[in-house]
Amino acid sequence: MKLSLRNAGWRVRGKDIVHGASLDFAPGQLTAIIGPNGAGKSTLLRLVSGLLPATSGDVQLDDVPITTFSSARLAASRAMLMQDFPLRAQFTLRELVAMGGQISAPFMSAPVRFELAGKLLERVGLAAFAERDVMDLSGGERQRVHLARVLMQLEAAVHGTDCPPGFLLLDEPISAQDLSRQHLVLNLARAHATSGGGVVLVIHDLNWAAACADRIVVMHEGSIYAQGAPEQVLTNALASHVFGLEEGRVRMHVGSGKPYVLPHDMIYQ
Numbered sequence: 001m002k003l004s005l006r007n008a009g010w011r012v013r014g015k016d017i018v019h020g021a022s023l024d025f026a027p028g029q030l031t032a033i034i035g036p037n038g039a040g041k042s043t044l045l046r047l048v049s050g051l052l053p054a055t056s057g058d059v060q061l062d063d064v065p066i067t068t069f070s071s072a073r074l075a076a077s078r079a080m081l082m083q084d085f086p087l088r089a090q091f092t093l094r095e096l097v098a099m100g101g102q103i104s105a106p107f108m109s110a111p112v113r114f115e116l117a118g119k120l121l122e123r124v125g126l127a128a129f130a131e132r133d134v135m136d137l138s139g140g141e142r143q144r145v146h147l148a149r150v151l152m153q154l155e156a157a158v159h160g161t162d163c164p165p166g167f168l169l170l171d172e173p174i175s176a177q178d179l180s181r182q183h184l185v186l187n188l189a190r191a192h193a194t195s196g197g198g199v200v201l202v203i204h205d206l207n208w209a210a211a212c213a214d215r216i217v218v219m220h221e222g223s224i225y226a227q228g229a230p231e232q233v234l235t236n237a238l239a240s241h242v243f244g245l246e247e248g249r250v251r252m253h254v255g256s257g258k259p260y261v262l263p264h265d266m267i268y269q
């Protein structure tokens with residue numbers, strides 16, 4: 001399965017928020033989208049998901065416009081973790097995660113659905129809270145239960161088959177996580193790619209982007225400014241032009257060969 005933007009854009013109130021975006025997302029590949037606040041990253045991801053219809057160009061799954069897909073086929077093909085994740089109803093964590101498969105795998109039996117939900121809760125480090133009310137979670141825990149829910153959406157759709165899962169679209173999935181859970185979440189994203197699913201990740205932390213991505217896409221003022229392997233893209237020239245950092249902030253990590261960024265000299269008085 002291939003997910004593509006073809007010269008896609010979104011315009012509102014006479015302003016191009018995203019314009020002329022052309023990108024292909026492949027199974028097995030993890031793409032990180034980086035860029036300053038307001039650059040259009042979340043809008044681009046919402047276009048990729050089909051949740052936001054493009055006002056110009058096209059978004060395609062296997063060369064077919066995404067707008068023509070049934071909701072069940074779309075739910076099986078891609079799942080999106082939003083930046084904010086409001087919860088208005090009272091469910092246990094297991095129930096919420098199990099609901100992730102309702103549209104993508106409508107014929108899965110309840111016992112199988114609940115068992116798979118339990119396994120996903122284990123993977124996001126929340127097994128002990130499976131029967132707890134979702135309203136009683138911390139911000140970081142809530143973000144991870146929603147990650148389990150979107151993983152459920154994709155994995156339930158291919159459960160018991162040899163088919164790879166669909167595209168996992170994550171908008172700032174580590175924003176509420178401590179350092180070890182950041183690692184856990186990004187490892188889950190990587191595992192999804194290793195199992196044959198595609199991953200597209202909006203992320204502010206340039207060091208995590210460089211460490212975990214096969215490809216970095218840089219958004220700047222609504223356009224795709226650069227794309228490629230982390231070491232090709234994350235240069236001093238880019239850090240200075242796009243992020244306004246002083247020259248010399250980007251270094252190469254000797255062991256991994258990956259770039260890393262030191263945003264400032266830390267001065268303590």
Ligand SMILES: Nc1ncnc2c1ncn2[C@@H]1O[C@H](COP(=O)(O)OP(=O)(O)OP(=O)(O)O)[C@@H](O)[C@H]1O
Pocket residue numbers: 012013017035036037038039040041042043044
């Ligand atoms: N409905 C809307 N009407 C007008 N402007 C909008 C609308 N939605 C988004 N924008 C503007 O579009 C720009 C891009 O928004 P977007 O959320 O895609 O940025 P982003 O790169 O994800 O930013 P951040 O890093 O701050 O999350 C912002 O300047 C935002 O204010």
